[in-house]
Amino acid sequence: MxxxxxxxxxxxxxxxxxxxxxxxxxxxxxxxxxxxxxxxxxxxxxxxxxxxxxxxxxxxxxxxxxxxxxxxxxxxxxxxxxxxxxxxxxxxxxxxxxxxxxxNVPGTHKLHILLSKFSAQLLIDRFNKEEIGFAPIPTDKRMTNERQLYSDIPTVNLKETLLSIPPHVKDSFLDKTFKALGLDEKKIAKELFxxxxxxxxxxxxxxxxxxxxxxxxxxxxxxxxxxxxxxxxxxxxxxxxxxxxxxxxxxxxxxxxxxxxxxxxxxxxxxxxxxxxxxxxxxxxxxxxxxxxxxxxxxxxxxxxxxxxxxx
The missing domain is CATH 3.20.20.370 (Glycoside hydrolase/deacetylase)
Structure with missing residues (x-):
C-alpha cells in the first residue's frame, strides 16, 4: 500500500x-x-x-x-x-x-432502512405504480456503471432513480412508503444518528x-x-x-x-x-x-x- x-x-x-x-x-x-x-x-x-x-x-x-x-x-x-x-x-x-x-432521517438512510426490511423489487413496484409521470424503473439492465458497482440491478436502479428525480418527489415517495410500512422516523433517527x-x-x-x-x-x-x-x-x-x-x-x-x-x-x-x-x-x-x-x-x-x- x-x-x-x-x-x-x-x-x-x-x-x-x-x-x-x-x-x-x-x-x-x-x-x-x-x-x-x-x-x-x-x-x-x-x-x-x-x-x-x-x-x-x-x-x-x-x-x-x-x-x-x-x-x-x-x-x-x-x-x-x-x-x-x-x-x-x-x-x-x-x-x-x-x-x-x-x-429526521435523510432519504438515503430511509432507503437503507427500507432495503433492510423489504426487497428492492417491492419498492420499485410501489414507485412505478405511484409516481406517474416518471419513466418506470427498469430491473433488467443497469442504469449506470459509474456507481453502486457492488449492488444488484434492481437496487442500483432504484438508488439512481431516487438520486435523479426532484428532491420533493423523492421525499414524498420515501415518506409515504415509510409510513405505509409502519416505520417510526423519529425513533429510527434517535437510534441511527x-x-x-x-x-x-x-x-x-x-x-x-x-x-x-x-x-x-x-x-x-x-x-x-x-x-x-x-x-x-x-x-x-x-x-x-x-x-x-x-x-x-x-x-x-x-x-x-x-x-x-x-x-x-x-x-x-x-x-x-x-x-x-x-x-x-x-x-x-x-x-x-x-x-x-x-x-x-x-x-x-x-x-x-x-x-x-x-x-x-
Missing amino acids: KTANNNHIIVNYHYIEDPSPEWGGIHPCPTAEFEKQIKYLAENYKIVSVDEVYFAAKKKKNGHFAAISFDDGLKDQYANALPILEKYGATAIFFPITSTFDG MSEEEIKSLKAKGFAIGSHTHGHYSLSSLDEKSIKEEIRTSKKILGELLGEFPTAFTYPHGIRNEKMTLYLENEGFKIGFSIEARPVMATDDPFFIPRLDTNDLMLNEPFKNDTIKHAQ
Whole structure:
C-alpha cells in the first residue's frame, strides 16, 4: 500500500458495525475490520488532519500521511469507531447531517432502512405504480456503471432513480412508503444518528467536525437558493452547537454543482471533499479532494505492494 503514489491518503467511513440480517440494506465496515485498518494506518502512516494531508500533497512533502473521515454522523461511529481511534491515538473528522438532530432521517438512510426490511423489487413496484409521470424503473439492465458497482440491478436502479428525480418527489415517495410500512422516523433517527451531545463530546475530545449539509440532498438537484440554504443552515447549527463554524465540507453523494466552490468560500469554508477513490495529488482542487473508501484498502486480502484499488 505504501508506494510513492499513495503517500497522501484520506480514508472515509460510514457505518461501523458488524453486519446483521436485520439490517441487510446497510453495508457496514465490520468493527474488527475497522480496527485492522486503523492499526495498519497507525503503523505505516502518520495520521494527521485532512488539511495536513492536502497541504502535504500540495507541497509534495516526503513521508506517508493519512487522514480519517466519517460521513453522516452515525451513532455506530461514536459507539464502535471512537474507542478504536482513541486506542491507536488517531485523530479524525466527523461530518454530521444536522437535520438528524431534530429526528429526521435523510432519504438515503430511509432507503437503507427500507432495503433492510423489504426487497428492492417491492419498492420499485410501489414507485412505478405511484409516481406517474416518471419513466418506470427498469430491473433488467443497469442504469449506470459509474456507481453502486457492488449492488444488484434492481437496487442500483432504484438508488439512481431516487438520486435523479426532484428532491420533493423523492421525499414524498420515501415518506409515504415509510409510513405505509409502519416505520417510526423519529425513533429510527434517535437510534441511527449521533445526538448533539455526542457531537459536542467528539469536539471536546479533540476531533474535528465538518459540514455534510442539513438535509443530505444531492446538491446538483437543487436550485441556487436551496443549495445556499443547505450550506448555511448546517453551518449555523454546528456553529451554535460547538462555538465555532465548520471550515470543512463534504458533498452528499460526492456530487457538486459547478458554482459550489464560490458558495462555500462565501460561507467561510476552506476545504471540501468528494468520494472519488484515489490518493490526494498536488494538483487537486482544495474544494474537491478525493477520499478512499474503507473497501479500497482491501486489508482483508494478503498485503501486496499496492493494496489500494481504484474505482472503475
